[in-house]
Amino acid sequence: MPCAASNPTRTKGVRILRTAKIIQRILATVPIVLGVVILVFVFMRFIPGDPVDLMMGQSGNVSRQEIADLRAQFNLDAPVYVQLYDYLGKAVQGNLGESYMEKRPVIDLIGQALPATLELSLMAILFALIVAIPIGVYSAVKQNSILDRASMGISFLGVSMPGFWLGILLMLIFSVKLGIAPTQGRIAYGTGLVKVTGFYVFDSILTGNWAALRSSLAHLILPAITLGSPTAAVVARVVRSSMLEVMRQDYIVLARAKGLREFRVVVRHALRNALIPTVTVLGTEVGALLGGNMIVETVFGWPGLGRLAVTAIFNRDYPLVQGVVMFYALVFVMANLGVDILYTYLNPKISL
Amino acid sequence: MSKNNSAPALAGPSADPRFRAVRRRMHRLLEFLTELKGNPAALIGLLVLLFYIGMAAFAPIISPHSPVRIHLDERLLPPFWLPGGTLNHPLGTDVLGMDLLSRIIYGARISLAVGFLSVGISVIFGGILGLLAGYFRGLFDEIICRAADLLLAFPFLIFAIGVMAFMGPGFVNLILALTFKGWVEFFRLVRGEVMAEKTKEYVEAANALGVSHLRTILGEILPNIIHSVTVLGTLRLGYMIIMEASLSFLGLGIQPPTPAWGSMINAGRDYMMNAWWIATLPGIALLILVLCINLFGEGLRDLSDPRLKRN
Numbered sequence: 001m002p003c004a005a006s007n008p009t010r011t012k013g014v015r016i017l018r019t020a021k022i023i024q025r026i027l028a029t030v031p032i033v034l035g036v037v038i039l040v041f042v043f044m045r046f047i048p049g050d051p052v053d054l055m056m057g058q059s060g061n062v063s064r065q066e067i068a069d070l071r072a073q074f075n076l077d078a079p080v081y082v083q084l085y086d087y088l089g090k091a092v093q094g095n096l097g098e099s100y101m102e103k104r105p106v107i108d109l110i111g112q113a114l115p116a117t118l119e120l121s122l123m124a125i126l127f128a129l130i131v132a133i134p135i136g137v138y139s140a141v142k143q144n145s146i147l148d149r150a151s152m153g154i155s156f157l158g159v160s161m162p163g164f165w166l167g168i169l170l171m172l173i174f175s176v177k178l179g180i181a182p183t184q185g186r187i188a189y190g191t192g193l194v195k196v197t198g199f200y201v202f203d204s205i206l207t208g209n210w211a212a213l214r215s216s217l218a219h220l221i222l223p224a225i226t227l228g229s230p231t232a233a234v235v236a237r238v239v240r241s242s243m244l245e246v247m248r249q250d251y252i253v254l255a256r257a258k259g260l261r262e263f264r265v266v267v268r269h270a271l272r273n274a275l276i277p278t279v280t281v282l283g284t285e286v287g288a289l290l291g292g293n294m295i296v297e298t299v300f301g302w303p304g305l306g307r308l309a310v311t312a313i314f315n316r317d318y319p320l321v322q323g324v325v326m327f328y329a330l331v332f333v334m335a336n337l338g339v340d341i342l343y344t345y346l347n348p349k350i351s352l
Numbered sequence: 353m354s355k356n357n358s359a360p361a362l363a364g365p366s367a368d369p370r371f372r373a374v375r376r377r378m379h380r381l382l383e384f385l386t387e388l389k390g391n392p393a394a395l396i397g398l399l400v401l402l403f404y405i406g407m408a409a410f411a412p413i414i415s416p417h418s419p420v421r422i423h424l425d426e427r428l429l430p431p432f433w434l435p436g437g438t439l440n441h442p443l444g445t446d447v448l449g450m451d452l453l454s455r456i457i458y459g460a461r462i463s464l465a466v467g468f469l470s471v472g473i474s475v476i477f478g479g480i481l482g483l484l485a486g487y488f489r490g491l492f493d494e495i496i497c498r499a500a501d502l503l504l505a506f507p508f509l510i511f512a513i514g515v516m517a518f519m520g521p522g523f524v525n526l527i528l529a530l531t532f533k534g535w536v537e538f539f540r541l542v543r544g545e546v547m548a549e550k551t552k553e554y555v556e557a558a559n560a561l562g563v564s565h566l567r568t569i570l571g572e573i574l575p576n577i578i579h580s581v582t583v584l585g586t587l588r589l590g591y592m593i594i595m596e597a598s599l600s601f602l603g604l605g606i607q608p609p610t611p612a613w614g615s616m617i618n619a620g621r622d623y624m625m626n627a628w629w630i631a632t633l634p635g636i637a638l639l640i641l642v643l644c645i646n647l648f649g650e651g652l653r654d655l656s657d658p659r660l661k662r663n
Contacts, residue, residue, distance in 0.1 A: 162597050164598060
């Protein structure tokens with residue numbers, strides 16, 4: 001019987017359908033992105049007192065003329081829709097305004113803090129997957145065993161645990177009591193790391209600086225565990241339940257009947273299919289990771305986007321807050337778009 | 353046959369429709385509690401939640417001290433089981449000498465109030481919009497759906513942090529920030545359920561009988577979807593409490609000296625070396641509450657999901 005892959009007309013049809021779906025999905029993202037920018041902009045305009053008042057508040061006595069000049073400079077004397085149009089035009093070119101505090105373009109500050117956040121987030125995802133997938137698989141294979149119950153109990157705890165408190169707890173145990181991990185920052189002073197990409201782990205491998213590698217990994221481990229734990233808990237539960245579902249399917253019975261080794265049945269046949277729902281969950285987890293970043297970076301003094309935003313909030317540096325919030329939302333939208341596209345490729349039901 | 357026989361017995365107080373409604377409700381509650389007995393984790397969750405509610409309600413009676421009383425001569429006292437600790441301050445004191453146990457007890461008020469209020473308002477707001485949008489569809493539905501999509505583009509905590517940054521800290525602003533996005537999930541749930549229910553025969557029958565739209569929505573559809581709203585509401589309660597604690601931890605929520613667990617943990621961070629209890633103990637109170645709410649929520653979901661029941 002010809003299957004989908006061996007029928008050229010059908011394969012072509014599937015490809016066209018899939019491409020149409022992807023294009024439709026990308027187009028649906030455009031109004032969302034526009035809406036996000038407009039919403040954040042409108043929120044900015046709701047703050048009592050305009051940005052110039054805030055700036056003046058910091059610099060003491062100024063004349064009315066200076067205030068008027070500044071208003072004109074920031075285009076604040078124009079009607080709101082003109083300001084919005086102006087802002088959108090600049091945002092498209094990557095110009096998100098200038099930070100009041102740092103007196104530098106917001107986009108530069110975001111670019112500077114981004115590698116630290118990305119490095120932490122990637123490590124957190126890596127930690128979550130490395131821990132969660134084996135636990136989920138094992139729990140499903142040995143359903144109702146003591147280990148299954150224990151790991152599901154721990155994962156339930158992980159879902160209910162406030163991230164900032166877990167970070168403090170880890171710091172208390174591993175830094176304060178045991179003294180085996182640093183508490184703050186990304187790297188120890190004096191390692192002489194030459195920054196190439198801004199990803200310290202990668203940079204230290206690139207330049208062969210092993211002292212810097214050790215230091216950056218030691219700094220990374222606790223924040224990554226803190227940030228990755230809730231994701232690990234969710235992923236472990238999803239992998240377990242989808243593995244349980246998959247293991248009941250006929251093709252698993254067939255694989256076993258063929259006399260394949262259990263490991264091969266579990267990993268090659270069951271896990272590959274059970275990972276599809278996990279991809280969807282990872283999409284929603286990106287949101288949790290982004291939010292978690294703000295908390296974890298604050299707890300561990302990690303110089304990334306989250307800390308940049310929190311510091312900006314306390315400095316009332318609104319263009320920076322606006323820029324970072326918008327950036328986070330756009331990353332979230334894009335991550336979900338990416339997951340949806342990946343899902344259309346992974347899920348055989350969609351491609352048929 | 354038996355119906356006819358029992359009819360005379362119903363004459364008297366039980367014939368009163370109000371009495372019957374109360375009896376039906378009591379019966380349902382009993383049934384629910386019996387079912388919950390089969391799920392010990394959920395039952396424990398409910399009991400602990402009730403314990404916390406009691407603790408919050410009777411905080412002035414049960415807390416040994418005022419939660420904001422400063423006693424600089426009693427600063428950083430350890431819990432009673434550690435050397436130097438006293439039973440006068442069973443869980444020790446913080447950097448200003450404020451009694452930690454009293455602050456934790458009062459902190460439950462903030463957490464539960466923010467949790468219940470933000471979930472409650474989200475349920476009402478999202479529920480009404482969902483009922484209307486799902487039932488009438490059309491342009492109204494389209495507009496609300498787009499607004500919901502837009503809000504979903506923001507991760508929850510980022511959105512709440514952004515709103516708090518612009519509005520400033522405080523109890524009311526905190527509730528607003530959490531409900532501003534919190535309604536979306538209830539809206540989507542209710543809308544979806546209403547759309548599914550609308551195709552069922554009982555709604556068609558109500559329409560054919562000329563029952564008004566409002567009566568159909570409130571009297572026919574709402575009772576059928578209230579279960580799933582309750583389950584989601586319970587699960588979101590724990591989440592909102594964590595959100596409140598996170599915002600207070602960042603200094604954007606409830607401000608000290610008002611006792612809120614998040615800000616207490618934040619205040620304890622600087623004293624981890626010599627007074628670990630300040631940051632640790634409020635966190636345990638928070639963890640236990642959220643854990644038990646989630647246990648109860650999952651138990652409720654298992655009870656209301658017939659598929660899981662069959663399994």
